[in-house]
Amino acid sequence: MTVRFVRPVSTAAYAAKRLALGALMLLAIAVVAHRFGPLATPHFIALTLLSGAIAAVSLPFALRGLLQLWQHGAEGGVASTKALIYALPPLALVLFAGFLYQSHPRLYDVTTDPDDPPGWRRPPQADQLWLSRPPIATLADRRFEKLDYPALTGRRYEGALDRVYEAVMTVAKENRIALKAERGLSRAREEAADREAQSQAQAQVESEPKAAPRVRDRRALAAPPVPDVIPVPLPRPDPAAQSLLPQANGDLLLQGATRTLILGLPFDVAVRLREEEETTLVDVRVAASYGAHDLGLGADIAETFLRALDAELLGIAAQ
Numbered sequence: 001m002t003v004r005f006v007r008p009v010s011t012a013a014y015a016a017k018r019l020a021l022g023a024l025m026l027l028a029i030a031v032v033a034h035r036f037g038p039l040a041t042p043h044f045i046a047l048t049l050l051s052g053a054i055a056a057v058s059l060p061f062a063l064r065g066l067l068q069l070w071q072h073g074a075e076g077g078v079a080s081t082k083a084l085i086y087a088l089p090p091l092a093l094v095l096f097a098g099f100l101y102q103s104h105p106r107l108y109d110v111t112t113d114p115d116d117p118p119g120w121r122r123p124p125q126a127d128q129l130w131l132s133r134p135p136i137a138t139l140a141d142r143r144f145e146k147l148d149y150p151a152l153t154g155r156r157y158e159g160a161l162d163r164v165y166e167a168v169m170t171v172a173k174e175n176r177i178a179l180k181a182e183r184g185l186s187r188a189r190e191e192a193a194d195r196e197a198q199s200q201a202q203a204q205v206e207s208e209p210k211a212a213p214r215v216r217d218r219r220a221l222a223a224p225p226v227p228d229v230i231p232v233p234l235p236r237p238d239p240a241a242q243s244l245l246p247q248a249n250g251d252l253l254l255q256g257a258t259r260t261l262i263l264g265l266p267f268d269v270a271v272r273l274r275e276e277e278e279t280t281l282v283d284v285r286v287a288a289s290y291g292a293h294d295l296g297l298g299a300d301i302a303e304t305f306l307r308a309l310d311a312e313l314l315g316i317a318a319q
Contacts, residue, residue: 007073007074007075008068008072008073008074008075009074009075009076010064010065010068010069010074010075010076010079010080011076012061012062012064012065012068012076013061013062013064013065013066013068013069013074013075013076013077013079013080013083014065014076014079015058015061016058016059016060016061016062016064016065016079016080016083017058017062017079017080017082017083017086019054019055019057019058019061019083019087020054020055020058020062020082020083020084020085020086020087021082021083021086022054023051023052023054023055023058023086023087023090024051024055024086024087024089024090026047026050026051026054026090027047027048027051027089027090027093029047030044030047030048030051031044031262031263031264034263034264035259035262035263035264036264040127040129041126041265041266041289041290041291042127042128042129042130042131042290043129044263045131045290045291046130048090048093048094048097049094051090051094052090052091052093052094052095054090055086055087055088055090055091056087056091058083058086058087059083059084059087059091061080061083062080062081062083062084062087063080065077065079065080065083066080066081097295100295100296101293101295103296104148104293104294104295104296105144105145105148106292106293107137107141107144107145107148107293107294107298108133108137108287108288108291108292108293108294108298109136109137109141109285109286109287109288109294109298110145110149110152110285110286110287110294110298110299110302111145111152111283111284111285111286111302112152112153112154112155112283112284112285112302112306113154113272113283114142114143114145114146115142117137117142117283117285118253118270118271118272118283118284118285119253119270119272120255120268120270121253121255121270122255124268124287124289126266126289126290128290128291131290131291131292132292133291133292134292137287149299151303152299152302152303154281154282154283154284155281155282155306155309155310156276156279156280156281156282157279157280157282157313158278158279159279159280159313160275160280161252161273161275161280163280164273164280164282164313165252165273167309167312167313168254168271168273168282168309169254170312171305171308171309171312172254172256172269172271172305174308175258175301175304175305175308176258176259176261177256177257177258177269177305178256178257178258179254179255179256179269179271180255180256180257251272251273251274252272252273252274253270253271253272253273254270254271254272254273255268255269255270255271256268256269256270256271257269257289258301260297265288265290265297266288266289266290267286267287267288267289267294267297267298267301268286268287268288268289269284269285269286269301269305270284270285270286271283271284271285271305272284272285282306282309284302284305284306285302286298286299286301286302
């Protein structure tokens with residue numbers, strides 16, 4: 001008589017495998033659709049949290065399957081192991097995001113100049129959907145920023161504004177920052193062209209022989225005639241329209257956007273170039289497009305950009 005041993009099957013192990021595989025596939029589809037497709041960031045965050053929740057539900061079933069394998073030799077040990085492997089990426093992403101959320105200040109807008117941050121050429125507009133955040137960064141937020149990011153400061157370079165501008169555009173392209181809106185750029189280019197024309201004219205004057213001084217005409221020294229009609233000054237322009245004009249202090253403001261490399265989280269970026277005497281001051285502002293917390297990524301984007309700018313302008317940084 002043949003004795004046949006019937007091995008029990010752990011249904012919990014196979015249920016855990018199906019749940020964990022579904023969570024992994026949901027996360028993969030969400031990442032691809034958000035990074036390269038039309039999926040909005042609030043929807044991506046919701047799907048990521050859902051995949052993490054499904055993966056968390058699969059863990060007790062996987063552990064039960066391993067326990068049944070140990071106690072009763074139930075079939076399903078391989079399925080339980082695969083479930084644990086499939087559930088690892090969604091859980092790791094959600095837990096890592098939670099760690100960043102708790103370890104970084106609750107800020108979504110950071111800048112190298114909290115007292116006078118660079119303005120937006122066009123205020124960023126994004127439909128927050130189920131996410132909520134304050135409309136603007138408050139003074140309290142700026143104070144927290146000073147305490148939590150003391151090393152995030154602007155840069156001063158001993159160079160002309162047009163030279164620093166070229167370096168900023170080069171570094172922005174290398175760091176996947178698409179700068180679009182510009183203010184004061186035409187004035188900066190005109191000043192650069194004027195400096196070049198003046199240097200050429202000066203070189204031409206120095207190369208020519210000096211002519212004898214001319215005797216001034218006495219009629220030229222007479223007082224100019226008084227016009228019959230004195231022009232009346234026009235009213236000042238509207239402040240809203242005046243903000244679109246080049247700044248009187250010669251600031252150059254660049255605005256653009258960037259996305260993180262893997263998940264594609266969007267951020268708005270503003271770079272301000274201010275010419276002061278013989279130096280050019282560079283300040284950066286980075287704001288998350290969605291949500292009230294940037295998980296510390298905004299400061300990382302700004303610091304990475306400034307370090308690359310230091311390397312690009314190596315040798316002309318002011319002490």
